Amino acid sequence: MSESMLQVRDLHAYYGKSHILHGVSFEVKAGEIVSLLGRNGVGRSTTIKAIMGDVPPQGSILFKGGEIAGKKPHEIARLGLGYVPENRDIFPALTVRENLYLGQKKANVTGRWSMQDMFEIFPRLEERADTQAGVLSGGEQQMLTMCRTLMGDPDLIMVDEPTEGLSPMMVERVAELLERIASRGIAILLVEQKLTIALKICQRLYVMGHGHMVFEGTPQQLKDNAAIRKEWLEV
Amino acid sequence: MLELVIFSTLNGVLYGMLLFLLASGLTLIFSMMGVLNFAHASFYMLGAYFGFQLSQWLDFWVALFVAPVCVGLVGAAVERWGLRTVHKWGHVPELLFTFGLAFVVEELVQMVWGKLPVDYRVPALLDFHAFELFGTTYPAFRMFMLLISVAIFLVLLMILTRSRIGLIIQAALTHPNMVAMLGHNVPKVFMMVFGFGSGLAGLAGVIAGPALVTQPSMAHVLGPILFVVVVFGGLGSLPGAFIASLLIGLIQTFAIAINYSLGDALSAIGMARPMQGVLSDLWQVTVAQVGPVVPYLMLVLILIFRPTGLMGTREN
Helix, strand or coil: CCCEEEEEEEEEEEECCEEEEEEEEEEEECCCEEEEECCCCCCHHHHHHHHHCCCCEEEEEEECCEECCCCCHHHHHHCCEEEECCCCCCCCCCEHHHHHHHHCCECCECCCCCHHHHHHHCHHHHHCCCCEHHHCCHHHHHHHHHHHHHCCCCCEEEEECCCCCCCHHHHHHHHHHHHHHHHCCCEEEEEECCHHHHHHHCCEEEEEECCEEEEEECHHHHHHCHHHHHHHHCC | CHHHHHHHHHHHHHHHHHHHHHHHHHHHHHHHHCCCCCCHHHHHHHHHHHHHHHHHHCCHHHHHHHHHHHHHHHHHHHHHHHHHHHHCCCHHHHHHHHHHHHHHHHHHHHHHHCCCCCCCCCCHHHCCEEEEECCEEEEHHHHHHHHHHHHHHHHHHHHHHHCHHHHHHHHHHHCHHHHHHCCCCHHHHHHHHHHHHHHHHHHHHHHHHHHCCCCCCHHHHHHHHHHHHHHHHCCCCHHHHHHHHHHHHHHHHHHHHCCCEHHHHHHHCCCCCCCCCHHHHHHHCEHHHHHHHHHHHHHHHHHHHCCCCCCCCCCC
């Protein structure tokens, strides 16, 4: 396989005094779609927040070969790491267009994705370009959040539960978009609770339980491993 | 009566615009950084004293531009080397830090310029009457203050809604962490907003200094009213701060000018004013006498009936 994009080694993180991550290690290679699965509260979101520098990390995080643990969130983002948050942190008072514009790291610089690209992929965003983002539907907000991150031309995006609360049709669209993003050579770390979308589009999967990894393998290997699914994934 | 209305309106709007120069910075700083800056009015006082000193050394017109910049730099330095360090320990230490800073500034000002008011005067160029109405004159310098405040308000509005940095500030008002994770240097934006907000307070000081009195107590005279403005308007809301500034400016000016009591009102509609009983004094109290308490009463009432303020959206 190709070079390593993100390499996390023995990552620990704390919220106040509680120890959330107990030595998490995993890897995402260039162009790969990798999923981080697990139930609520096992530390998946904390893992990506620690990678982004939003939660102070302990351990080693190599991005494109350079150590990023200890860097500030904006420095990490500028290196080409994109984050799509779970709670769809759109900027509600700004218009759709302004939200996308703030995804760009500099005023007149776009990379692999222009605003026009976004509007072609989601005509709905163009229709609502001058509407305040706060009034969009949940699915539209999810698309906007994803597109906003893409405007910053990342080499790897970490997407936290993009299908949470969306209709099956919208889930399908999210899956399509993720594959489309990957087809432009962008690596994806997908944090999910549901297996459906992960099994369909990922090359490799990790399963997390109580602050550490409990499984690593291909979708097929996870399908074959009923014990892991029963213990760590099924509700 | 008409002259009273016209002059009180002018003075009220002027006072309101001055309040807004201060409140805009305070409310932006609060909603971005979560810091209720107790020292904000101290930057206003520093502006007045810097303005005075520079007018003495050089000229008022130089002071008008240089003093706000100096105050802004002091503000930025306070954020960079003070608040940012204290920030790690949480909001209460930050609050105490700004609280202490207000006293430090006041003591320093007294050490340098003394406890008595300084002789900060209206520049000769503007020391004339702008117009005369019903035999009462209105100073040109006050018109100039009004002009400056309105101009700053328009510039601020343009920056916030039309420029990229303005959009980043607006986004950071609600989601500072997300803005940082899109690659924007949020700590630097904080420092700039703090510096700019302090600079605006400083500018208010430079222009208010000659019209009001430049003395060491001017910060804590204005400070409490400022909190009423930002809480009443809704913490973090610029339009709210604007409306509240004007409202409080007008209420305070009109209240002082109206020398009527409830008893007068009763007499006016032909009823006898009650002269006996425990509450008889109540009928004699004039509006001018209760004027100073009205803003604080508004603060208490809005907190009871609409805790988010007029236009605030913050839930917690």
